[in-house]
Amino acid sequence: MLSTRTGRNCFGKRKENKLHPHCLRLSIHIDEGEYANPLGSRKGKNKMTNICFKIGNFDPRINSSLDRIYLALMVKSYVLKKYGYKKVLQPLIEDFSQLESDEGIPIKTESGVWIMRAVLVHVLGDTLALHDIYGMSGPSANMFCRICEISRNNLISGNFGGNFYIRTVESVQNALISSKDGQQSSVLYGIKTSCALHLLKYFRWPNSQTLDPMHDILEGIVPMIIKKILWEAVYRSKIITEHEVNQLIDNFEYGEAEMRDKPSTNFTKLSLKSKTNNLSQSAAQCWLLLRSFPFIFHEILKHNENHREIIAALLNITYISFSHKLSSEMITCLSDSVTKFHKLFRICFPTTNAINKIHHIIHYAQVCRENGPIAHFSCMMFEAKFKKSNAQSRTCNNFKNLSLSLTKRLNLKQINSISKHSYFADRPVIFN
Ligand SMILES: [Zn+2]
Structure with missing residues (x-):
């Protein structure tokens, strides 16, 4: 077979x-x-x-x-x-x-x-x-994860862990039958219809789970964390102004190969105070901004040890998630960095509701063990x-x-x- x-x-x-x-x-x-x-x-x-x-x-x-x-x-x-x-x-x-x-x-x-x-x-x-083609409810559903059965309440209460039941072909099938029978709402379990690709002989989506580090990390977690740290430095600790943020980003000497993805200097009062988690930068720009963040904003990180550590953990996660060759030590390091990141997130931003992507990274180590480097799924x-x-x-x-x-x-x-x-x-x- x-x-x-x-x-x-x-x-x-x-x-x-x-x-x-x-x-x-x-x-x-x-x-x-x-x-x-x-x-x-x-x-x-x-x-x-x-x-x-x-x-x-x-x-x-x-x-x-x-x-x-x-x-x-x-x-x-x-x-x-x-x-x-x-x-x-x-x-x-x-x-x-x-x-x-x-x-x-x-x-x-x-x-x-x-x-x-x-x-x-x-x-x-x-x-x-992916939720659309798999026949799942949208990412705002109660059970929003494709891999496990974490609920929205768990995420909001700060339990990002990987201690939830993993979805299987049988559990998805049972949820589908009970939602058709009217025993439970499809929104509650996150499954609406059967997947069109299940007409194939071998493909079953609960068996071939992958996550995409570009959407999860570069377009989700990185802009969110950078924005939160800069907001605290500009408006809470008042160490720096938004004008100086733009100036520092503009004056930093990026490598020649990286000039194409130089981050935009578009930080304003409005953009830092807005409730969205994006920075209006492309994924490549966010990646470069994260790599250069400890050099550009070392003065800000000096004032807050936890911010320095959360950036270090995020750099580790990003580096391993985009590596095309992995050793078992690197996967263990990825798992440890994710645990550390979750702990620091609760300490640094206790009033912030976590986004789905903050939970997704808990599965990265397991996906790497089963399917090889997660960079292949970017x-x-x-x-x-x-x-x-x-x-x-x-x-x-x-x-x-x-x-x-x-x-x-x-x-x-x-x-x-x-x-x-x-x-x-x-x-x-x-x-x-
Ligand atoms: Zn999950």
Whole structure:
């Protein structure tokens, strides 16, 4: 039987599938993108849901270019909402079913016939998209976690721990049956409908859980913590003014390679006092700001030992979460840093309600142990891929069927890159 789990252990080494050792392991990524001017009258009409896939069998050294991500589907979001995943994804599910069947797809080569088989192992994306495709309630539901059964009350009361029941195929099925029977509300348990991808033979989402460090850390926890620390320094301790914050960020000497992601100097009274947890910076900018934070704001961190330690713990978590090679010591360190971060969060910001992402990181060590480095599930590359199509949407002059023009252009570009790419490693990979 094919394994639905990924084929890598914590050291990034592949676990071989004994029956079909050359079976391809596919991950699909799902995301929504706005292609019209967000302030214009056509806002929402050209909102697209993009699904693309990546082959996980290759070493990240030869598999990390944007050309190694293949477009599977581009559909207007309102069409998807109207007809549902089961209907829209039907052709894709049929293809996957053929690929995962024992017959596979025979391909004639010079040395004979080779049977291509592939299996879907992971679905990646932001929380909203994943909850939608899995048939779960939104991230604001009572049981908001895809991996365990933590409730909203636990999160608010400061119990971020990993001591909750883990969701299994059976528990999800039971919740679905009891919500259909009217025994409990679907909102309470967080499961609304069955997942369209369960029509496949091997894919069951509770068995292949992953979390995305880009959305959790760089677009969630990092901006939240930096904003809280700067707010306390500017308005509570009054060590620095918002003008000086901007000046320090602007004057810091970033490396040449990092200049592209230099953080924006957009800190104002309004932005620091607002209740949202974002900094209006991209994920790459937030990452750079976190790395340079101890150097730029060492004077602020000198005044508060706990703030210094929470930044150190966050730096550790970020470093290990984005490492493509992990040792068992690094996973233990990740687990310890997350525990330390949770403890410091309660001490530093006792009146702040934690966001879902603060709980998600408790599962990182376990995900790494089961599925290999969590960096492999980061959506950064996928998001970058669709930035390119955003630029093309402005030049293609197709105002009625935008998805047709964009898929044609993206696929032509893909064919060109496939014909030129070599999948052979040019030097041996040495594992310590
Ligand atoms: Zn959880």
